[in-house]
Amino acid sequence: MTSETLFSPAEFGAIAAKNRVVMAPMTRNRAGAGNVPTDLTVAYYAQRASAGLIITEATQIVPEGQGYPTTPGIHSPEQIAAWRKVTDAVHAKGGKIALQLWFTGRISHSVYQPGGKQTVSASAIRPAGHVYLPDWSKVEFETPRALETDEIPAIARAYGQATSNAKEAGFDGVEIHAANGYLIDQFLRDGSNKRTDRYGGSIDNRVRFLVEVTEQVTAAWGSGDGVGVRLSPHNPYNDMSDSDPEALFVHAAASLKRFGLAFVHVIEPVGTELQLAGKIKAAVGAPLIINGDFGFDKAGEAVASGLADAVAFGKVFISNPDLVARFASGAELTPPDPASFFGGSEKGYTDYPVLAESVAAE
Template identity: 40%
Template sequence: MYPSTTNFYITNPAFCKTTRLVSLRPADKFHKGSRSLIVSFTERDCDSRPTEASATVELSQHAEMLRCRCRCRHSRHHSREGGSKPISKKCWRGPGGFQRIGALQINSWAEEVERFPTPGTDTPGPTAHCLKPRKSVFGPVLKKTASSTMKPQKSVDEKQSLLPLSRTLANHDASATRLQQNVQRLSSSIMGSLASHRESSKLFTPLRLGEMNLEHRVIMSPLTRLRCPGSFPTPLVTEYYTQRATKGGLLITEGMHPSLMGGGYYGAPGMFAPEHVRAWKKVTEAVHAKGAFMACQLWHVGRAAVSISLGGRQPVSSSATNIGYFNRTTPGGQKVPNETARAMDLQDIKDTIDDFVHAAKCAIEAGFDCVEIASGNGYLLDQFLNSNVNLRTDAYGGTKENRARFPLEVLDAVIAAIGASKVSIRTSPWGTVWLPLDADPIANYRYALSEVEKRGVAYVCLTHPRTDLLLEEKTKMENMYAAIKSGKVAAAVEDLHLRHFLEVLKTTPVLASGSYDGENCFEEVEGGELDAVSFGRWFISNPDLVEKLRLGKRLTKWDPATFYASEAGSEGYTDYPFGEVKDEEAAKC
């Protein structure tokens, strides 16, 4: 009966929660001097775990704000040291066992308007990242006053927006029908206002990356899907990318092997033969017809390959090391153990650089607007950067400068071939995919990225430390914490972020990928920390992701079972629906 308001957010500083309002309905009991509503919502905590809950929202007599009191149902909360501890009887709660978590100024439709201090402190939240005042994505910028109330710098004309609603809510004898109408009107107003603010977000403003003039900053990440039998794209691949193309948007392709030795996965595409150029030209033409741009990622897997996928040849890497995983390599999806790689000699290094140059030229000939060099996620270039995998003692190993030499030589050669404005690079400083965490990731990758900064490339894409497709986010973070605390990594737990690397990229546009969703994709772009955000799995299951983010629509959940296919079928590839789906099929994000 009552409309959903899926984009109404409240921040709970006491628990570092973000609340998404799901539905409104009249409360069973009215509070004196106000009308009350029952709110059903979903919360996500710092670990992105959803929690179903409900709350009572009081509409004050003068309709100045919504006050939300949430019954405390959480079994744990965060301590200042970043850990967690059980809630005790002294847990801060308001009257009647309700915890006061925030308020919403009706005349501003702001995301955050009040912060309540944690008991015994003068601060509003438990951890450092919770204390930083945020700009509201959906409303005016808020600033804190001496009264500890967050007030908007600008407000809507109250004569047009507040007085009718205020008079209605002040009438304590209003009928249940009238209250229902007010709820519907309030819900519609919130939804309309928030949708408007989403559309005006910086995320949907123009951005220039090299020679590409984007109209929004929602980027599609490179996603290995293994739908290219024989390493060539089919018409289904063309349909897949065209579905996700938007005017002024940027799609980054799945990784393409620059040579036969760079391969390792059946169904992954290549970019080194004339047939590859002709096949991918059909894809780029279809994407360009929709007004979108397309970048080709060049991807040498190094020791992640096995000899069965290389025609019997031994995989190569920076050193003779073994990845230690099982790899899916055969057309039937059979998994075989990885082998110990052969350390590349100087001729191997020269040949591989030439392969990247040839592949980059092929990509431009195929109609791609940019070439992205894959230098992260545990593949070949990352195997040279990582101090725990690169055990060399020559000019390509030992010091951070030497370990970065080969990736930078690849970058320089590709720039010389097609121009810096058409070249980009992707890396993962905190990566643990296919390799252990680097012994000194901050110093190592700051140096490498400072050298990239000098090259004037189109963009750099960094991967957040929380991202690892092989492990659950919680498991990965626990592994990283353990490595740091054991003394094997020259970093502290509080260093697990991208700020160290953003500091050296002063002029180069920066994209970031890693667990972004319909809620958290706005803040870093709004705050100027990033120039754009890159989505992976949400683009798989939402071909119209850009439109959904713009309008605040629910996102469709992906099916991991169809990420990689041994057969080039449409299931989980081109058959995801456009538009919103039913509640039970929608992702809780």
């Protein structure tokens, strides 16, 4: 046991968080023309600045990284300028914010690829499921092309460039999205990686792309102290599977130890049978943010027990911009409205109520 609670300050590398209530990364599909964040997005994140740390929605590092309608990027000057407004607004309210770096790989469609080119992945395996086109119609995924061995380092370097862009935009850090079946996860897990070169086969080889990305990202940031990595060892989302998640993810974590990361962020829902988060934390030697259907009580237990350093909350942070104050006062939580999660305007985005100031003060 420790004496820490969700309200104790924490340090994620150089990021000093005022509490341990983290806002989980959440795609909201509300970018404007050119996949540029809008002023509504500035307001949305500013409303949630009482989190110890906000992790933004997944943000494509290059145009090729996109796989959903109107998701923001961090590759154009307009995007960088717009994100600067977001970080300024969050900082003005005393918050901290990290950008999630994203490349969807096979969870894209040729319609999103410059020149209508084929999507790419670790291997030419079509995932089961559907992709949303820019007009929100749904079609089956396409079969991706396996990246050539000599194409892979340039993608790792693109993560580095995006990190420099995020730094220029004023972020406190970046999170490498290695979870949920996107490109890095497609290399990690053996259900989607059947390569026979140095990026496939053994666990060490499957972890190589993540390590090379982390090398580029930490070099661009200047060190690991503003860099986190998100992993989802058990998540089957996006048609993912692995024959031995424990061996894979503990090895991945150990391979990242030398970077001195600011945090590792593990999706391991409450009640998950095989508990890997603690082993991952020990192997990586960095603070652990845990996530997955946590409520206030379970989150408090995870922090008090010393398992996790912080807990990330997703859906309840959509519908409770003042989640920290609600936790502190024991107030009721507003339930989220899934119909307005993806796309649309201010409805279900910036119009959720906050507690009256007097109630919050009690």
